[in-house]
Amino acid sequence: MDLLQQRKKKKLSYNISIYLMIVIAYAVVMLLSSQGKISSLFQGLLVPFCTYSILAVSLNLVVGISGELSLGHAGFMCVGAFTSAIFTRYMKFLGVEGLYLFVIAIIIGAFSAGVFGLLIGIPVLRLKGDYLAIVTLAFGEIIKNIANAIYLGFDENGVHLSLKNTMDLGLSDKGFIVVKGAQGITGTPHYSSFTAGVILLLITITIILNLIESRTGRNIKALRDNRIAAESVGISAMKYKLIAFSIASAMAGVAGVLYAHNLTTLTALPKNFGYNMSITILVFVVLGGMGKIRGSIIAAVVLTLLPEMLRGLQDYRMLIYSIVLIVVMIFTSAPSIKQYVEVFKNKFPKLTRNPVLMKKTKKEGK
Amino acid sequence: MDFFTYLVSGLSLGSIYAIIALGYTMVYGIAKMLNFAHGDVLMIGAYISFVFMNQLGVDPALSVLLACISCTVIGITIERIAYKPLRGANSLAVLITAIGVSYFLQNIALLVYGANPKSYKSVVSIPPLHLFNGALSISGESIVTILLCILIMIALTTFINKTKMGQAMLAVSEDRGASTLMGINVNGTIALTFAIGSFLAAIAGALLCSAYPTLTPTTGAMPGIKAFVAAVIGGIGSIPGAFIGGLILGVLENLSKAYISAQLSDAIVFSLLIIMLLIKPSGILGKTNIEKV
Numbered sequence: 208m209d210l211l212q213q214r215k216k217k218k219l220s221y222n223i224s225i226y227l228m229i230v231i232a233y234a235v236v237m238l239l240s241s242q243g244k245i246s247s248l249f250q251g252l253l254v255p256f257c258t259y260s261i262l263a264v265s266l267n268l269v270v271g272i273s274g275e276l277s278l279g280h281a282g283f284m285c286v287g288a289f290t291s292a293i294f295t296r297y298m299k300f301l302g303v304e305g306l307y308l309f310v311i312a313i314i315i316g317a318f319s320a321g322v323f324g325l326l327i328g329i330p331v332l333r334l335k336g337d338y339l340a341i342v343t344l345a346f347g348e349i350i351k352n353i354a355n356a357i358y359l360g361f362d363e364n365g366v367h368l369s370l371k372n373t374m375d376l377g378l379s380d381k382g383f384i385v386v387k388g389a390q391g392i393t394g395t396p397h398y399s400s401f402t403a404g405v406i407l408l409l410i411t412i413t414i415i416l417n418l419i420e421s422r423t424g425r426n427i428k429a430l431r432d433n434r435i436a437a438e439s440v441g442i443s444a445m446k447y448k449l450i451a452f453s454i455a456s457a458m459a460g461v462a463g464v465l466y467a468h469n470l471t472t473l474t475a476l477p478k479n480f481g482y483n484m485s486i487t488i489l490v491f492v493v494l495g496g497m498g499k500i501r502g503s504i505i506a507a508v509v510l511t512l513l514p515e516m517l518r519g520l521q522d523y524r525m526l527i528y529s530i531v532l533i534v535v536m537i538f539t540s541a542p543s544i545k546q547y548v549e550v551f552k553n554k555f556p557k558l559t560r561n562p563v564l565m566k567k568t569k570k571e572g573k
Numbered sequence: 574m575d576f577f578t579y580l581v582s583g584l585s586l587g588s589i590y591a592i593i594a595l596g597y598t599m600v601y602g603i604a605k606m607l608n609f610a611h612g613d614v615l616m617i618g619a620y621i622s623f624v625f626m627n628q629l630g631v632d633p634a635l636s637v638l639l640a641c642i643s644c645t646v647i648g649i650t651i652e653r654i655a656y657k658p659l660r661g662a663n664s665l666a667v668l669i670t671a672i673g674v675s676y677f678l679q680n681i682a683l684l685v686y687g688a689n690p691k692s693y694k695s696v697v698s699i700p701p702l703h704l705f706n707g708a709l710s711i712s713g714e715s716i717v718t719i720l721l722c723i724l725i726m727i728a729l730t731t732f733i734n735k736t737k738m739g740q741a742m743l744a745v746s747e748d749r750g751a752s753t754l755m756g757i758n759v760n761g762t763i764a765l766t767f768a769i770g771s772f773l774a775a776i777a778g779a780l781l782c783s784a785y786p787t788l789t790p791t792t793g794a795m796p797g798i799k800a801f802v803a804a805v806i807g808g809i810g811s812i813p814g815a816f817i818g819g820l821i822l823g824v825l826e827n828l829s830k831a832y833i834s835a836q837l838s839d840a841i842v843f844s845l846l847i848i849m850l851l852i853k854p855s856g857i858l859g860k861t862n863i864e865k866v
Contacts, residue, residue, distance in 0.1 A: 338850065341805065489672070523680075529674070532676070533655050
């Protein structure tokens with residue numbers, strides 16, 4: 208029992224440290240910005256910090272906690288961004304504006320991305336490993352492609368949808384075209400702010416931390432660690448993987464809402480919703496530590512900030528990224544290097560061993 | 574006749590996919606890893622042949638050969654540095670490393686050659702073939718691509734079935750542990766697989782850029798992914814499967830570009846993958862693996 212309680216205490220302090228980290232960072236930024244000490248460059252990065260953190264944390268739920276490699280996370284962000292922006296843009300056309308619309312937009316974005324995640328997850332999660340990765344990548348690309356080809360307009364007869372061009376919509380004179388194919392949505396209202404981003408991030412983290420520690424979360428982790436053993440004790444693999452996948456998709460959708468309402472023009476480019484974006488998020492998760500929520504946030508913030516700080520090294524930025532990625536993977540996963548780590552752990556047990564377990568063994572020694 | 578024109582150019586594109594897919598399918602079959610960087614090796618190969626041909630004025634065939642040799646060296650080097658240490662690690666780690674390598678190659682190309690697209694001079698100098706009084710014309714590139722693809726398929730199948738090295742490759746893909754016990758040099762065999770894959774990637778790069786003459790650092794990314802899709806559709810690990818998958822994909826892409834929508838053609842191609850994986854996850858010619866506890 209003693210061991211269990213100490214574990215719980217450790218978990219609690221870890222969770223508190225995440226919240227503290229965000230709140231302190233928020234307070235510092237707000238204090239500095241009230242004194243006008245923050246450059247406009249940094250000011251512009253505040254919302255992306257939150258967007259990327261939410262994306263990284265949510266992808267961590269899929270990759271780190273659930274153990275399934277998804278390369279289509281940006282696709283769900285795209286769904287959230289577009290559905291919510293269609294709503295707010297149309298409301299703006301009708302002359303309705305207000306922050307409460309943003310709350311509705313977030314719910315719309317999260318819901319639609321979550322439903323997409325569920326629908327895509329049902330067929331996709333039957334696959335494993337590399338196949339799953341490639342299929343999620345395919346889905347991400349399909350979503351981006353469709354977002355690029357879609358034309359959507361409203362008039363008094365209702366919604367008009369086309370995949371060809373604006374003429375094909377057949378709108379009446381009073382109609383209004385919201386999505387113009389590859390040009391996307393222009394004139395989305397600017398609702399996103401750092402405060403909104405931080406609140407959304409905190410909500411995301413609360414949901415994920417509670418999920419991980421719940422019965423559902425333990426089932427998800429059990430499936431990750433040994434699918435066959437977990438299934439043999441009656442844990443439905445499909446159900447729990449689907450829960451993790453669709454929750455993560457809904458969160459990516461929220462990040463999309465935040466992203467869409469931070470820009471005036473929303474287009475689906477390979478840069479923002481394509482496979483490259485999915486990979487960038489994956490890099491945050493991997494470098495932050497798989498399954499580590501705090502690590503994901505730190506990695507997302509640092510890796511978003513770093514290229515801006517190193518403007519002179521802009522050309523080498525992605526090169527450095529890629530080398531770091533390869534080196535980190537080799538050092539953390541290569542069997543031969545793991546052996547050295549084991550030798551090191553045996554030589555210096557005090558440095559590396561889990562303090563909770565240490566106490567336990569000491570007591571047994573007495 | 575329009576239909577046949579699209580069909581032939583689809584077959585030509587499909588042949589290129591098939592050649593790229595061979596690299597994927599062999600590496601996946603033997604090293605059990607998804608080499609995400611394969612498409613980027615193709616791009617590097619295209620740049621090398623571009624430099625030899627357009628800037629140094631070397632003969633097209635010779636410059637493709639030089640590109641093939643350079644790519645073979647690059648492929649083996651990548652395998653040694655990035656993938657070999659991870660042999661036996663979990664597949665997620667290997668996949669992410671491969672993504673890292675892919676980014677690395679793209680950014681090296683970006684640094685060396687810049688982001689501006691290069692216009693690639695066709696390596697083929699055969700005049701187009703006019704059939705049925707000019708109603709159907711087949712470009713020289715298409716003829717060479719399709720013939721070369723068939724030739725490569727025959728050569729590779731013969732190599733694998735008739736030579737000792739090919740048999741070693743089959744053995745390693747079947748059971749790595751057992752082939753080590755039988756005295757097969759597993760690391761050497763895997764390196765050979767990467768060498769063959771990269772050699773073919775350089776050929777595919779030259780053919781691809783001859784047919785679609787813009788060369789940028791991201792040229793290889795999309796064809797690479799599509800070729801992997803082709804390999805999965807045909808049944809990963811199977812050489813004739815890669816051929817069939819590549820052709821299906823190329824034809825489907827061209828026909829949907831022509832008759833449905835140019836913008837949605839990628840979406841249609843990827844939908845085929847998803848449908849295929851739902852109906853028969855092992856692909857057309859793939860073997861089903863039963864998971865044992």
